Structures are given as C-alpha cells and as structure tokens.
Amino acid sequence: MATPREIKRRIRSVRNVRQITKALESVAASRVRRAQQMVEATRPYAQRARELLASVASLAGGETRHPLLTFRPEVKAADVILISADRGLAGAFNSNVARAAFDFGRSYGKPVRYITIGKKGREFIYRRGGQIVADFSGMPSRPTLLDTTPATRAAIGDFLNGVVDEVYLIYTEFVSSAQQRPVAKRLLPLVTEELLSGVARTGPRPAYEFEPDPAEILNTLLPRLTEMQVYQAVLESIASFYTAQRIAMRNATDNASDLIVAYTLSYNKARQAAITNELLDIASGAEALRQAAQEA
Numbered sequence: 001m002a003t004p005r006e007i008k009r010r011i012r013s014v015r016n017v018r019q020i021t022k023a024l025e026s027v028a029a030s031r032v033r034r035a036q037q038m039v040e041a042t043r044p045y046a047q048r049a050r051e052l053l054a055s056v057a058s059l060a061g062g063e064t065r066h067p068l069l070t071f072r073p074e075v076k077a078a079d080v081i082l083i084s085a086d087r088g089l090a091g092a093f094n095s096n097v098a099r100a101a102f103d104f105g106r107s108y109g110k111p112v113r114y115i116t117i118g119k120k121g122r123e124f125i126y127r128r129g130g131q132i133v134a135d136f137s138g139m140p141s142r143p144t145l146l147d148t149t150p151a152t153r154a155a156i157g158d159f160l161n162g163v164v165d166e167v168y169l170i171y172t173e174f175v176s177s178a179q180q181r182p183v184a185k186r187l188l189p190l191v192t193e194e195l196l197s198g199v200a201r202t203g204p205r206p207a208y209e210f211e212p213d214p215a216e217i218l219n220t221l222l223p224r225l226t227e228m229q230v231y232q233a234v235l236e237s238i239a240s241f242y243t244a245q246r247i248a249m250r251n252a253t254d255n256a257s258d259l260i261v262a263y264t265l266s267y268n269k270a271r272q273a274a275i276t277n278e279l280l281d282i283a284s285g286a287e288a289l290r291q292a293a294q295e296a
Contacts, residue, residue, distance in 0.1 A: 004274065007267040011260055018256035024089065025249035031141060032177075032242035038142070039174055039235045046232045053190075053218075053225050066215075067160055068222045071189050075165040077111040079133075079155050080104065081187065081230060083171035083237045084121030086137055091251075093172065093180070093244035097237075098124035100182040101170040105130060113164065117151055117234065133158075141238065145231050152230040156223060159188045171233040172240040180240035187229060190222060 002010075082101040084094045098121045105112035114130050116122040119137040126132060136151045155167045167188035172180050 002266070002270070004267055004270045007263055007270060011263045011267065014256050014259050014263065018253055018260070021249045021252040021256060025246055025253060028242045028246035028249060032239060032246055034142065035235065035239035035242050036174070036177075039232075039239050042232055042235060046228050049221075049225050049228055053221055066218045066222055068156070068188060068190050068226065069218075072165040075110055077113065077164045078108060078166040078168060079113050079115055079158050079164045081115045081117065081151060081155055081167065081169045081233075082121045082125065083169075083233055084116070084118030084124075085237070085241045086119040086139065088120060089248060090241055090245040091248040093241055094118075094120035095124065097121065097170065097172045097182040100184065101125065102128055102130060104168070104170060104184055113158070115151055115154055117148070118237075139234065139238075143231070143234055143238070145227060148231045148234050149227050152227045153223075155187065155230075156226060169230065169233055171237045174236045174239040174243070177243055180243060185229075187226060190226065 080101055082098065084097055088094060101114070101121065102125060105114070112131070113133045114122075114125050115134045115136070116125065116132055117136045117139060122132060122135050122137060134151065134154045136148075139147060158164045159167055166186060168184055169187045170182065170184045173183045174180055
C-alpha cells in the first residue's frame with residue numbers, strides 16, 4: 001500500500017494535469033466557435049458555385065469535354081486526399097479518419113496514392129506502408145484558400161497527367177457539436193450528372209449570358225470549384241477537430257476530478273491507519289509498563 005506521502009504526491013500531479021486539460025478545453029471551446037462560423041459562412045458559397053457550374057456544364061453539353069469532367073472507364077490508380085490534424089489530444093478523431101482512408105485504399109482494388117493534409121494522418125498511413133506522394137502538414141488554425149490550394153493542384157496535376165484516373169477526398173464532416181463523421185467523396189472526375197444531382201430542380205432555371213463562351217468559363221471555373229471543395233473539407237475537419245478536442249479534454253478533466261476524490265479517500269484512509277497504528281503502539285507500551293509495575 002502506498003504511503004500518505006506518495007498518495008499526496010499523486011494528488012498534486014493529477015491536479016496539475018487537471019489544470020492543463022481544463023485550459024485546453026477552454027481554448028478548444030473558443031476555437032470551435034470560430035471554426036463553426038467559418039464552415040457555416042462558406043457552405044452557401046460552395047453550394048452556389050456548384051449550381052453555377054451545373055448550369056454552365058449543361059449549356060456546354062456535348063460541345064465541351066473538359067478533362068476534369070471526363071469519366072475514364074478503366075481506372076488504374078487513384079489519389080486520396082486525407083485531411084487530419086497536426087496535433088492529438090482529440091480522442092479518436094485522427095485515428096478514425098486515417099483508418100477510414102487506409103481501409104478505403106485496401107478495399108479499392110487498385111493502387112492508391114495518398115496526399116496528406118495533417119501530420120497525424122501522414123504518420124498513420126506511413127506506419128502501415130501506404131504510398132504517400134505529397135504532404136501538406138502545418139495548416140494554420142484559420143486557413144485561407146491559398147493554404148489548401150497546393151494540395152488540390154497536386155491532385156489535379158496527377159489526374160490531368162494520367163497518373164491517376166480518380167481522386168477521392170476523405171475528411172471528417174462537421175454535422176453538429178455532438179456528431180462528426182469521416183466521409184469519403186469523389187473529387188475527380190467532376191461528372192456533370194453528379195453536379196446536377198446536387199442542384200434543386202424545382203422552379204425555372206436562371207438564364208445566364210456567357211462571355212466569351214461556356215467552354216472557356218469551364219476552364220476557369222472547374223479548377224476553382226475543385227479547390228473550393230478541398231478548402232471546405234479542411235474547414236469541416238478543423239471544426240470537427242476542435243469539437244472532438246473539447247469533448248476529450250472535458251472528459252479528461254472530469255476523470256481527473258474523480259481520481260483526485262479517490263486519491264483523497266485513499267490518503268485519508270492511509271493517515272487514519274497510520275494514526276491507528278501509533279495509538280496501538282502507545283496503548284501497547286502503556287500496557288507493558290502497567291504489567292511491569294504490577295510485577296515489581
């Protein structure tokens with residue numbers, strides 16, 4: 001059994017840990033609000049961009065076969081853009097999304113190359129022997145489109161050069177403060193039917209006049225839409241990470257408080273046992289003196 005001094009030292013250590021986890025919980029709570037605001041602010045823009053692209057692609061019709069819209073019947077390889085975090089202390093957040101990407105690669109049936117955004121996902125894939133062709137760790141807590149564009153352009157370059165025939169995006173979608181889930185979406189090719197399926201078909205479609213022509217607009221709009229999808233996924237992942245970290249740190253703080261209560265109870269029991277032993281020694285000594293006096 002541990003001595004009272006050892007138990008007291010453990011109590012101090014757990015209290016220090018509780019201070020750290022409580023501070024991290026407060027930081028994560030403040031950051032998740034900002035991240036959630038960024039997600040909600042960019043979602044309408046991404047949706048409108050998809051609607052505009054669907055309209056332009058439908059008007060272009062068979063006249064334009066943009067490479068990013070071209071479906072390849074024979075798929076030989078694929079890129080997977082894996083979005084995770086650079087830090088831990090967020091429960092199973094990083095392992096869930098990284099495991100989803102790794103399982104996707106094993107079940108894909110064709111060679112899969114990974115483009116990682118986030119150190120934790122890169123380390124997970126590397127330890128399991130996955131092929132990592134590019135890494136973009138060190139993403140700021142409030143990224144801009146310029147921060148995520150290099151990863152998107154790397155994937156677009158592989159697709160246009162014929163290195164891969166499909167590009168998938170795997171990240172953690174922010175559903176609510178209580179739910180975040182890993183999702184896998186095909187990023188390339190941007191098939192027109194898939195774009196049209198995400199556009200509301202009720203009511204008349206808006207009439208656009210294109211200058212110079214729909215084909216040239218597609219050349220500019222398609223890469224931008226692809227970049228926007230990756231940027232939106234990064235924002236979703238950041239909001240999910242801070243939410244998971246806040247929950248994990250709150251649970252750690254609660255566990256530390258419970259552990260302090262348990263250690264305090266053990267400390268009091270140990271002190272009581274020590275006092276009882278001392279009283280027994282005193283009583284035994286007094287009894288021995290009394291018996292010696294009677295014999296004398």
